[in-house]
Amino acid sequence: MKGPDPARSEQQILRARARGEVSAEVSFEQLYTLYGKPVLAWIAMRAGPGHVDDLFQDVWMIFFRRWQGWQFLPEMEAEGAKPVLSFLFRTCHLMLQGHRRKQQAKPQQDVEAVDVPDASGGAAQMIEQIELGRCLKLAREICPHEELDVLLAKLSGVPTREIAQAMKMSEPVVDHKFRDAVARLKERLAPAEKKSKGVERRGKNG
Amino acid sequence: MAERNIAAELAGEWQELLAGLEPVRAGAPGAWLASGGPGRPSVAQLYAEMEDVREEWLALVNSAAVHRNAEKGITSQWTLRELLAHTASWGKEFRVEVERAARGEAFDYRIDFEPEVGPTAWNHEEVGKRQGMTLEQIRTEYDEEAERLEEIILGLEDARIAAEVDFPVMIGGEQPMLRSIGETVLAKCGHDRHHIERIRGWLEKQEKGEGQ
Numbered sequence: 196m197k198g199p200d201p202a203r204s205e206q207q208i209l210r211a212r213a214r215g216e217v218s219a220e221v222s223f224e225q226l227y228t229l230y231g232k233p234v235l236a237w238i239a240m241r242a243g244p245g246h247v248d249d250l251f252q253d254v255w256m257i258f259f260r261r262w263q264g265w266q267f268l269p270e271m272e273a274e275g276a277k278p279v280l281s282f283l284f285r286t287c288h289l290m291l292q293g294h295r296r297k298q299q300a301k302p303q304q305d306v307e308a309v310d311v312p313d314a315s316g317g318a319a320q321m322i323e324q325i326e327l328g329r330c331l332k333l334a335r336e337i338c339p340h341e342e343l344d345v346l347l348a349k350l351s352g353v354p355t356r357e358i359a360q361a362m363k364m365s366e367p368v369v370d371h372k373f374r375d376a377v378a379r380l381k382e383r384l385a386p387a388e389k390k391s392k393g394v395e396r397r398g399k400n401g
Numbered sequence: 402m403a404e405r406n407i408a409a410e411l412a413g414e415w416q417e418l419l420a421g422l423e424p425v426r427a428g429a430p431g432a433w434l435a436s437g438g439p440g441r442p443s444v445a446q447l448y449a450e451m452e453d454v455r456e457e458w459l460a461l462v463n464s465a466a467v468h469r470n471a472e473k474g475i476t477s478q479w480t481l482r483e484l485l486a487h488t489a490s491w492g493k494e495f496r497v498e499v500e501r502a503a504r505g506e507a508f509d510y511r512i513d514f515e516p517e518v519g520p521t522a523w524n525h526e527e528v529g530k531r532q533g534m535t536l537e538q539i540r541t542e543y544d545e546e547a548e549r550l551e552e553i554i555l556g557l558e559d560a561r562i563a564a565e566v567d568f569p570v571m572i573g574g575e576q577p578m579l580r581s582i583g584e585t586v587l588a589k590c591g592h593d594r595h596h597i598e599r600i601r602g603w604l605e606k607q608e609k610g611e612g613q
Binding site for chain 2: 249293326327328363
């Protein structure tokens with residue numbers, strides 16, 4: 196059995212596993228190598244730094260359990276199909292939902308105690324040291340939760356149909372939220388002079 | 402000045418972000434693999450599992466195929482509607498067990514499992530109690546119990562979830578099943594998924610006209 200190969204695509208890994216060419220353990224490692232970074236980035240963009248490590252591990256624990264009995268359906272051969280990436284996105288989405296509900300249910304002083312950034316290193320510290328690009332940083336600041344989820348999923352290549360299913364919305368709504376997020380960023384990142392001209396023009400007309 | 406292409410900028414920044422992450426090793430699965438599997442489930446993890454299976458179950462029950470085939474026999478003893486009532490009955494039972502375990506209460510009843518077969522008598526009694534229920538009533542019972550179970554779990558600390566409890570399930574003997582609340586919730590999710598997958602497969606055959 197071969198070891199993990201980072202260059203393999205999801206479909207290649209799934210096919211090899213379905214044919215019994217790789218073990219469940221090796222293929223799991225391959226998928227972890229392929230998708231560990233986007234999963235970490237999704238969580239880091241959406242949860243407080245003190246929770247990144249735990250949530251990241253939780254997502255992979257869920258996938259590990261599911262992977263043992265994974266069903267290799269014919270749909271996985273469809274062009275652009277990424278059932279594992281879609282599963283990971285849906286799981287992250289549900290985990291973060293649970294995490295938020297759990298935090299809301301806690302008394303305020305507990306929330307503050309838990310939300311202290313994790314100083315013990317690991318993924319959380321790594322994320323904190325990374326400078327986010329201007330657009331991503333702004334997206335995290337100004338986009339509503341759902342828009343940010345859609346944005347991150349689209350950037351990672353999760354198929355629209357799967358985003359829609361995970362977020363319980365229609366595909367046109369997913370596309371609409373993506374366009375809204377981009378428009379929101381465009382508006383905020385517009386050069387200052389353009390904004391002031393707009394204000395001036397509105398002032399003259401009004 | 403040319404219009405900024407924000408979508409392209411975002412895509413570039415996303416790739417930069419991913420490239421900046423070290424090969425992910427913190428919390429890597431190697432340790433779990435070596436020890437034979439993942440460790441104890443957390444509250445957030447259990448919530449994700451519960452909500453996932455709840456959505457899958459509701460999507461199934463809301464489908465037109467279920468309504469068309471509800472009164473057909475899916476097992477030698479039950480119709481599809483009765484099998485769905487069976488999942489609802491366990492939804493209630495799991496919630497009751499977790500609620501009592503979370504309060505530290507002992508169980509004053511038992512559910513006998515026959516090895517390889519399961520708790521046949523209990524199952525039939527509970528399905529019998531739901532004989533007059535419509536699909537909509539079964540759906541409501543399942544969904545309400547799932548919501549209650551999620552609320553209970555979200556109110557517990559990880560340590561409470563991991564503590565072992567004597568549950569009322571007896572498998573081929575007198576000893577109650579010793580397991581944690583977390584394991585019980587995962588067992589509930591596994592039970593429901595098992596039935597969902599079998600129902601989906603059966604429905605596919607019915608819809609293709611391959612059923613009996």
